[in-house]
Amino acid sequence: MLLEGKSVVITGAGSGLGAAAAKAFAQEGAAIAVLDLNESAAERTAAEIIACGGKAIYQKVDVTSKTSVWAAGDTAANEFGCIDIWLNCAGISKILPFLDCTEEIWDSTLAVNLKGAFLCCQNAVTHMLQNKNGGVIINLSSQSGKKAGAQYQAYCASKFGVIGLTQSIALEFARKGIRANAICPGVVPTPMWDKQVTDYARKRNMTPEEVMPYFCKTIPLGRVCSYKNFTDMALFLASEQSEYMTGQALNLTGGSLLS
Numbered sequence: 001m002l003l004e005g006k007s008v009v010i011t012g013a014g015s016g017l018g019a020a021a022a023k024a025f026a027q028e029g030a031a032i033a034v035l036d037l038n039e040s041a042a043e044r045t046a047a048e049i050i051a052c053g054g055k056a057i058y059q060k061v062d063v064t065s066k067t068s069v070w071a072a073g074d075t076a077a078n079e080f081g082c083i084d085i086w087l088n089c090a091g092i093s094k095i096l097p098f099l100d101c102t103e104e105i106w107d108s109t110l111a112v113n114l115k116g117a118f119l120c121c122q123n124a125v126t127h128m129l130q131n132k133n134g135g136v137i138i139n140l141s142s143q144s145g146k147k148a149g150a151q152y153q154a155y156c157a158s159k160f161g162v163i164g165l166t167q168s169i170a171l172e173f174a175r176k177g178i179r180a181n182a183i184c185p186g187v188v189p190t191p192m193w194d195k196q197v198t199d200y201a202r203k204r205n206m207t208p209e210e211v212m213p214y215f216c217k218t219i220p221l222g223r224v225c226s227y228k229n230f231t232d233m234a235l236f237l238a239s240e241q242s243e244y245m246t247g248q249a250l251n252l253t254g255g256s257l258l259s
C-alpha cells in the first residue's frame with residue numbers, strides 16, 4: 001500500500017475530487033481527516049471510509065478562517081499524532097463576464113481558493129516541522145492556473161496564485177524534507193461542473209447538454225478527466241514515488257495544456 005501508516009488532511013473532502021482522494025488514500029492505508037465547510041458531506045465521506053474498514057475523522061472547516069483551519073489541523077494532528085500529507089481541494093468557481101464580477105465574487109473566490117490554501121499550508125508546515133519527518137503538500141490549481149479562459153477572471157487569478165504559493169513553499173522548505181506540488185486538472189465532471197455548466201454554455205452560446213461533448217471533441221485525448229485519473233496523480237504526488245519532485249504544477253488535461 002502506497003500510504004500505509006500515513007496521516008492525511010484533505011480539505012473539500014465532502015465532495016468531488018477531495019472526496020474521491022479521501023477514499024483512494026484510505027484504500028492505500030492512510031488515516032484521513034476529512035474537512036469541509038459542508039459538515040454532513042464531510043461526515044458522509046468519513047462514514048464511507050470507515051464502512052470500508054479505513055480510518056477517518058471529519059470536521060467542519062471554513063478554509064477562509066485562520067481560527068477554523070488551525071482548530072481542524074490541530075485536531076487532526078492530535079488525533080493521528082502527526083500530519084504527513086495535506087491535500088487542499090476546497091474550492092469555488094464562477095464563470096461570468098468580467099464587468100459582472102462583483103467585489104463579493106472576487107473576494108470570496110480569492111478567499112477560498114488562494115487565502116484558504118495559504119492558511120492550510122501554514123498549519124500543515126507548522127505540524128510537519130514539529131514532526132521533523134518532512135511531509136507532502138498538494139494544492140489544487142487548475143488548467144486555468146496556467147492558461148486563462150475568458151469570463152473566468154477571479155478563478156484564474158486565484159489558481160495562478162496557487163502555483164506561485166506552491167513554488168514558494170517548495171523552495172523554502174525543501175531542505176526540511178517538505179515537498180509541495182500542485183495539480184492542474186482540466187475538466188473533471190464533479191458537482192462544481194454541475195453548478196457552472198449553464199454559465200459555461202451561455203459563454204459559448206451553446207446548450208448545457210452540448211458542453212461535455214464539446215470538451216470531448218476539443219481535448220486531444222478525446223475525453224474529460226475521470227476521478228481515477230485525478231486520484232492516481234494525487235497518490236503519485238503523495239507517495240514516495242514522487243520523492244524527487246517539488247515545486248511542480250502537473251497538468252492533468254488530456255493534452256490540452258502542453259507546458
Ligand SMILES: NC(=O)c1ccc[n+]([C@@H]2O[C@H](COP(=O)([O-])OP(=O)(O)OC[C@H]3O[C@@H](n4cnc5c(N)ncnc54)[C@H](O)[C@@H]3O)[C@@H](O)[C@H]2O)c1
Pocket residue numbers: 011012013014015016017018035036037038041061062063064088089090091092093112140141142143184185186187188189190191192193
Ligand atoms: N472539477 C474540475 O473540473 C476541476 C478542474 C480544475 C481544478 N479543480 C479544483 O479542484 C478542487 C475541487 O473541485 P471539485 O470539482 O471537487 O469541486 P466540488 O464543488 O465538488 O468540491 C469542493 C468542495 O469544497 C468545499 N468548500 C467550498 N468552500 C469551502 C470553504 N470555505 N471551506 C471548506 N470547504 C469549502 C465544498 O463544500 C465542496 O465540498 C477545487 O479547488 C477546484 O477549483 C476542479
